[in-house]
Amino acid sequence: GAVVSQHPSWVICKSGTSVKIECRSLDFQATTMFWYRQFPKQSLMLMATSNEGSKATYEQGVEKDKFLINHASLTLSTLTVTSAHPEDSSFYICSTGHNEKLFFGSGTQLSVL
Amino acid sequence: GNSVTQMEGPVTLSEEAFLTINCTYTATGYPSLFWYVQYPGEGLQLLLKATKADDKGSNKGFEATYRKETTSFHLEKGSVQVSDSAVYFCALSDGPTGTASKLTFGTGTRLQVTL
Numbered sequence: 001g002a003v004v005s006q007h008p009s010w011v012i013c014k015s016g017t018s019v020k021i022e023c024r025s026l027d028f029q030a031t032t033m034f035w036y037r038q039f040p041k042q043s044l045m046l047m048a049t050s051n052e053g054s055k056a057t058y059e060q061g062v063e064k065d066k067f068l069i070n071h072a073s074l075t076l077s078t079l080t081v082t083s084a085h086p087e088d089s090s091f092y093i094c095s096t097g098h099n100e101k102l103f104f105g106s107g108t109q110l111s112v113l
Numbered sequence: 114g115n116s117v118t119q120m121e122g123p124v125t126l127s128e129e130a131f132l133t134i135n136c137t138y139t140a141t142g143y144p145s146l147f148w149y150v151q152y153p154g155e156g157l158q159l160l161l162k163a164t165k166a167d168d169k170g171s172n173k174g175f176e177a178t179y180r181k182e183t184t185s186f187h188l189e190k191g192s193v194q195v196s197d198s199a200v201y202f203c204a205l206s207d208g209p210t211g212t213a214s215k216l217t218f219g220t221g222t223r224l225q226v227t228l
Contacts, residue, residue, distance in 0.1 A: 004156060006156070009154070034215065034216075036218075038218075038221075041121075041220060042220060043117065043217075043218045043219055043220050043221075044202065044216075044218035044221070045218075046215055046216075046217075049215070093156070093157070095157075095216075101159065102159065102216070103156065104149075104151075104156035104157035104158070105156050106154060106155050106156045107151075107156070
């Protein structure tokens with residue numbers, strides 16, 4: 001079946017550094033990618049929607065300058081957390097649709113020290 | 114706005130026990146309802162879905178019925194196995210059911226099944 005590969009699975013970084021998370025669609029073209037995050041004991045919340053070749057659409061309350069999304073090709077979308085701080089520590093997961101189904105990456109657990 | 118509330122975990126059961134994970138929702142209109150499962154180290158996978166009131170979704174022995182009158186979509190399985198240990202997410206979508214669309218998720222419920 002269709003697979004979305006997400007890397008890294010977990011990352012620990014120092015406060016102030018930037019972290020890039022990649023999501024690749026392995027055997028299909030992903031025109032749209034949804035990026036979610038989940039804080040402990042809370043729901044998965046949609047952060048932004050990226051579309052290949054155009055600017056991402058961010059949900060209310062999500063800083064677009066802090067969470068940079070690049071969807072330069074039909075098989076790769078990236079989320080960069082810039083100048084990360086401890087409050088950005090969270091579980092991030094991507095999702096895209098193919099053949100009327102949604103497929104998810106395995107998620108990235110980010111811990112900012 | 115839309116919201117999904119599901120029971121907090123973790124839920125720990127012995128093998129062959131009956132499972133219920135409660136899920137209720139708030140939405141305008143007529144959303145589609147989903148249960149996703151995430152096994153360790155893997156992405157979320159669709160477990161089952163229902164697109165209209167009184168529909169029953171079923172897969173791998175799991176069932177859930179879309180109850181509009183109680184705005185619920187509880188997940189049940191008659192006899193769980195160790196291999197069912199995972200995190201289960203209830204979700205809804207008010208977008209087109211057959212296309213990539215935004216989902217509103219619950220918090221997820223971790224199920225641990227022991228021998």
